Amino acid sequence: MFHQTDVRTLLPGMLPFPTDVFVDDQPWLAAHLLPLLSIDLGVLRPELAGTVATMLCPIEPYEGCIGDETTEHHNAFTGSNWIAFELTGDNRMRFLGNAGYFIGDQVDDTDAVEHIAEMRESYAKAHAYFQAHGRLASYSRYGDGEPGEQAYLDTLGGQISGGNWTETAEIPPAFEISLDPSMYDRDRPEDAENVRITRDGKPFFAVAEVAGYNWCAAGADAIVMLYEPDSRTVLFSYDWT
Template sequence: MFHQTDIRTLRPGLTPFPTDVFTADQPWLARHLLPLISIDLGVLRPALTGTIATMLCPIEPDEGCIGEETAAHHTEFTGTNWIAFELTADNRMRFLGEEGYFLGDQVADKHVTEMTESYAKAHAYFQSHGRLASYSRYGDGSAGEQAYLDALGGQVSNGNWVETAPIPAAFALTFTAAAYDRHAPEDAERVIISRDGNPFFSVAEVAGYNWCAAGPDAIVMLYEPHSRTVLFSFDWS
């Protein structure tokens, strides 16, 4: 199983700041989600070479969990702290939810500006230096070089995100015996997430503030090949 941590050198198949990420019929997604890095899933599973999914950072919320205040717009694929996408044949991300899931204009302008401007600065730094640097609100305002990804591949992690909010109805989440065994090997499978009985595998994790002014402590990205579903949850440690 491929597993690498603290990704600071780009390997083939990893493309920061990708463009044309979302489907043409959902242009509004660009107002809510920042495309961080596209990942050719062949890096993790050779049979999936050419299948390219994109790590996304939500701009909202400033406090709390995404989707927490928009329950009326939750679907079987989206809920508090959970969002899902279909990966189209041409590797675009199609949101499996409603536009009303996002708070949009209800988010403070100051926060939106801080997120989008810090992302733009990080992009400019990458273009000039070939490395990722964050302009985090937790720093001194200067560029601080960061890992593109905190983890690539490996087992599905067992962090706060698995218990922050119930998983949407289209998916199932179960814990293995290793989740309750403190003597289990570090690389033992502890969490299984599936859709229609088909398991997801771990694609990558990264802190939102590696790329932007703020964000989750870990953006967790999973993929299920049969349905081409990309599932995200967010860890707030």
């Protein structure tokens, strides 16, 4: 099983700040999600070579979890702290939820408006730094205003990790999750499965994790990205440690 941590060198099939990520009939996604890194899944499973999914960082929320304020727009594929996409045949991301799931610029809160602007600005600065230097640097709100070089990913491949993201909010109905109660037992085998997530009985596998603030001003402590090959579903959740 391929497993790498602190990924600071781009592997074949990885592209930071990709464009043309979203399907044409959902152009509004670009207002809510920042494309961080496209990943050819063949690096994890050779049979998936040419299947390219994109790590996405939501611009919201300012507080709480994404989707907390828009429960009336949740569906079988989205909920608080969970969003899902279908990966099309040409490797573009189709959101499986409703447009109303995202608050975006309609938010009525001065601090949240400033947060949205800061996320976009810091992402643009990080993109410019990459173009100039060929490395990733974050303009985190927790820093001194200067760019701090970061890993592209904190984890690539491996087992689906345990974390509070598995229990922060109920998983949407299209998916099932089971947790090994002994996942934090020091005596467990290293290759034991901590978390199992399925769609129609077919298991997801771990693609990658990264802190939102590796790329942007702020964000989750871990954006968790999973993939199920048969349905070509990309599933995201967020760990707030």
